[in-house]
Amino acid sequence: MSRDQILAALQQNQPELTPLPDTLSFPRDESLDLKEKFITMAEGIGSKVYNIASFDEIAPLIKASFPDAKRILTVVPELVSAEIPAFELHEDPHTYEDVDVAIFKPRIAVAENSALWITEDLMGVRALPFITQHIMMVVDRNTLVPDMHAAYEQIGLADYGFSTFISGPSKTADIEQSLVLGAHGPRSMTIFLYN
Amino acid sequence: MDEAIKTHPELSAIFNEDEQRVDWHDETLWWIRQKRDKSAHSIPEWEQLRATASQIKNNVLSDLANYLISFEEKAIANGITVHWAADAAEHNRIVHGILKDNGITQMVKSKSMLTEECHLNEYLEKQGLDVIDSDLGERIVQLAKEPPSHIVLPCIHKKKEEIGDLFHVHLGVPAGTSDPQVLTETARQHLRETFLTRKAALTGVNFAIAETGEFVVCTNEGNADMGAHLADVHIACMGMEKIIPERKHLGVFLRLLTRSATGQPITTYSSHFKKPRKGQQMHLVIVDNGRSIQMGREDFRASLKCIRCGACMNTCPVYRRSGGHSYHNAISGPIGAILAPNLDMKKHADLPFASTLCGSCSNVCPVKIDIHQQLYKWRQVIVQEGYADPTKKIGMKIMNFTLSSPALYRTAGKAGRWVLKYAPFTVNNSMNLWFKQRDMPTPPAESFGEWYKKNVKKK
Numbered sequence: 001m002s003r004d005q006i007l008a009a010l011q012q013n014q015p016e017l018t019p020l021p022d023t024l025s026f027p028r029d030e031s032l033d034l035k036e037k038f039i040t041m042a043e044g045i046g047s048k049v050y051n052i053a054s055f056d057e058i059a060p061l062i063k064a065s066f067p068d069a070k071r072i073l074t075v076v077p078e079l080v081s082a083e084i085p086a087f088e089l090h091e092d093p094h095t096y097e098d099v100d101v102a103i104f105k106p107r108i109a110v111a112e113n114s115a116l117w118i119t120e121d122l123m124g125v126r127a128l129p130f131i132t133q134h135i136m137m138v139v140d141r142n143t144l145v146p147d148m149h150a151a152y153e154q155i156g157l158a159d160y161g162f163s164t165f166i167s168g169p170s171k172t173a174d175i176e177q178s179l180v181l182g183a184h185g186p187r188s189m190t191i192f193l194y195n
Numbered sequence: 196m197d198e199a200i201k202t203h204p205e206l207s208a209i210f211n212e213d214e215q216r217v218d219w220h221d222e223t224l225w226w227i228r229q230k231r232d233k234s235a236h237s238i239p240e241w242e243q244l245r246a247t248a249s250q251i252k253n254n255v256l257s258d259l260a261n262y263l264i265s266f267e268e269k270a271i272a273n274g275i276t277v278h279w280a281a282d283a284a285e286h287n288r289i290v291h292g293i294l295k296d297n298g299i300t301q302m303v304k305s306k307s308m309l310t311e312e313c314h315l316n317e318y319l320e321k322q323g324l325d326v327i328d329s330d331l332g333e334r335i336v337q338l339a340k341e342p343p344s345h346i347v348l349p350c351i352h353k354k355k356e357e358i359g360d361l362f363h364v365h366l367g368v369p370a371g372t373s374d375p376q377v378l379t380e381t382a383r384q385h386l387r388e389t390f391l392t393r394k395a396a397l398t399g400v401n402f403a404i405a406e407t408g409e410f411v412v413c414t415n416e417g418n419a420d421m422g423a424h425l426a427d428v429h430i431a432c433m434g435m436e437k438i439i440p441e442r443k444h445l446g447v448f449l450r451l452l453t454r455s456a457t458g459q460p461i462t463t464y465s466s467h468f469k470k471p472r473k474g475q476q477m478h479l480v481i482v483d484n485g486r487s488i489q490m491g492r493e494d495f496r497a498s499l500k501c502i503r504c505g506a507c508m509n510t511c512p513v514y515r516r517s518g519g520h521s522y523h524n525a526i527s528g529p530i531g532a533i534l535a536p537n538l539d540m541k542k543h544a545d546l547p548f549a550s551t552l553c554g555s556c557s558n559v560c561p562v563k564i565d566i567h568q569q570l571y572k573w574r575q576v577i578v579q580e581g582y583a584d585p586t587k588k589i590g591m592k593i594m595n596f597t598l599s600s601p602a603l604y605r606t607a608g609k610a611g612r613w614v615l616k617y618a619p620f621t622v623n624n625s626m627n628l629w630f631k632q633r634d635m636p637t638p639p640a641e642s643f644g645e646w647y648k649k650n651v652k653k654k
Contacts, residue, residue, distance in 0.1 A: 001279075005281060013496075014259060017257045026243060027239065027243075045460075093425055094391060112450075127425055148446040148447075149447075162467065162472065164420070165466075167462070170416055170417040172416050174331040175378055175379065176375060177226070185464070
C-alpha cells in the first residue's frame with residue numbers, strides 16, 4: 001500500500017514538531033471606510049458597482065445594460081418579478097448553458113479585495129455563477145468585512161458542499177499580459193450595494 | 196526519452212540568439228515583479244503575513260503525516276474518494292483507472308503543475324485518451340506541443356503573433372490575427388464546447404484543509420469550476436505538501452498568493468470543494484513523487500513550503516534572461532532548481548548553477564524559503580556526488596590553486612590586465628563564456644594592491 005509507505009517515510013523524515021502561530025491577529029486600520037474600499041477594489045478589478053435604495057432599481061438597470069439578454073434568472077427570491085424570473089432547479093447543470101444574466105446574494109463581502117463569499121445553497125446549482133454570461137451580485141452593506149481574516153472568522157466551521165469567493169468577472173492575461181475580461185466564466189460582474 | 200538533455204547554459208544560448216526577445220521577456224517579467232511590489236507595499240502587515248505563513252508551513256512539514264491522515268479521514272466522510280500515489284507512474288495509473296472505470300475517453304483539465312511534473316498528458320495520450328487543457332496559457336502551449344515555461348504564466352515566452360498563428364492552424368481564426376481580445380474570445384468559444392461535452396474534469400489543488408477535508412482551487416479564468424461543475428467525474432490531484440492545518444489559515448495564504456504572483460489582491464475565483472454534488476464522483480489523488488525523500492534532506496526540506504506563486508521566477512535575473520524552457524523541468528526558475536535535483540540529481544545537476552545567488556528570490560518568497568541558500572548548498576552536494584560539469588571542476592581547481600598563493604594571485608592579476616589591454620581578441624571571442632552577450636571591461640591600470648602600496652603604505 002502506497003499510503004502506508006508514504007506515511008511511514010514521512011514519519012521517519014519529518015523534523016521535530018514546531019508550533020502553529022498562537023493567534024492570527026494582524027494590525028488593522030479601523031478608520032477605513034469599508035464601503036469606499038470595497039467599491040475602489042471592485043471597480044479596479046473590472047466590476048460595475050451601483051448603490052441602490054430599492055430593489056426596484058435593478059430590473060431597469062439590467063434592461064439598460066443587457067438589452068439583448070434572453071434568459072435572465074434570479075436566485076434571490078426578493079428580486080423575482082415579471083422581468084426577472086426565479087431560478088428553477090434542473091438536475092443537469094448543462095441546461096443552464098444559455099443563461100445570459102444570473103443574480104445572486106453572497107453572504108460576505110470583503111473590502112480589501114472585493115471578494116464575495118457565496119455558498120452552494122445560494123447558487124442554485126454550482127455551475128451557475130460560472131456558466132452565466134453575466135453575473136450580478138446583490139450585496140447587503142452590513143455583510144462587509146475588512147479583510148480575509150475577518151471573512152474566515154465569520155465563516156468559522158460552517159458546513160457546505162461547495163463555496164467560493166468571487167472577486168470580479170472572469171479574466172485572463174495569458175496573451176502578452178494584456179488583460180481580457182470574459183475568459184471562461186462571466187464576461188462582466190455587476191454589484192448592487194443596498195442597505 | 197533518453198536522448199541527451201541539453202543543459203541550462205546550452206538552452207539559454209538558444210534563447211539568447213534573439214536579443215530583442217530576451218529584452219522583451221526580461222521586461223515583461225520585471226513588470227510583473229513591480230506589480231507584486233506595489234501590491235505587497237500596500238499591505239502594512241506584509242512582513243508579518245510572510246512570517247506567519249512561514250510558521251504555519253513549518254508546522255505543516257513537522258506534522259505532515261498526521262495532517263494527511265486527518266485530511267483523508269474528513270475527506271472520506273465528506274464523500275470524496277481518496278487515492279495515494281508513491282510516484283508519477285502510480286499517479287498516472289490511478290487517473291487512467293478512474294477514467295477507464297467510467298468508460299471515459301475525453302477529459303478537460305485545468306492548470307495543475309503536478310500533472311506536468313508527472314507527464315500525465317503524454318501518458319494518457321499513449322493510452323488513447325484525449326486531454327484538453329482549459330487554462331488559456333496552457334491550451335496555447337498544448338497546441339504548440341510545448342511544456343509551460345512558467346508555473347503561473349504558461350505561455351509568457353510567446354508573442355501574440357505566434358499565438359495568432361497557432362489559432363489560425365488549430366482554431367481557424369483568419370491568418371494574421373493577433374488581437375488578445377479576439378484570440379481570447381476564440382478560445383472561449385472553443386473551450387466552452389469542450390466544457391459542455393466532457394464527462395470528466397481534472398483540477399489541481401492550491402490548498403487542502405486538514406481540519407475540514409476540503410480543498411481550494413484558485414483561478415482567474417473560471418476554468419477549473421467550469422470543468423468540475425459540469426463533469427460527472429471530478430479528479431483533483433495534489434502534491435502532499437499542499438496541506439494547511441485549519442480553514443482560517445486560508446486567510447493568510449489567499450492574501451499572499453496572488454499578490455506575490457501577479458500583484459492582484461486575490462484571484463477571481465477561490466473555490467472550496469468539500470463534497471461532490473449529487474450524482475457526481477469526486478476523487479482526490481495525494482502524490483508523494485520524491486517529496487518524502489526531500490523531507491529527509493534537512494537542508495532542502497523547506498522547499499516543500501512552496502505555494503507555487505512564481506514570484507521567484509519573475510524576480511530572477513537568470514530566469515528572466517534565459518526563459519523557463521532552459522530549465523528543462525516542469526517547474527522552472529529558482530524554486531524548480533531546488534526541487535528538481537531531488538527527483539534526479541544527475542539530470543538536473545546544472546540547475547542549481549543557473550543562479551547568481553543574488554538572493555532576490557528569497558526576498559520575495561511569501562513563505563520565506565531560503566531559496567538562494569539552498570541553491571548554494573545543492574552545488575556542494577552535486578560536486579561531492581560527482582555530478583558537476585567537468586569544465587567547472589577544472590576551473591574551480593585552478594581558482595583554488597591560484598587563490599591559495601599570494602604570489603601566483605598577483606602574477607595572474609597582472610597577466611589578466613595585460614591581456615585585456617594588449618590582446619583583447621584572446622578573450623573577446625566565443626571561447627570565453629563571459630564574453631557571451633557581454634563586452635569585457637576596460638582593464639584598470641593597476642590592481643588595488645598596487646595602488647595601496649603606492650598611496651597608503653608609503654605614509
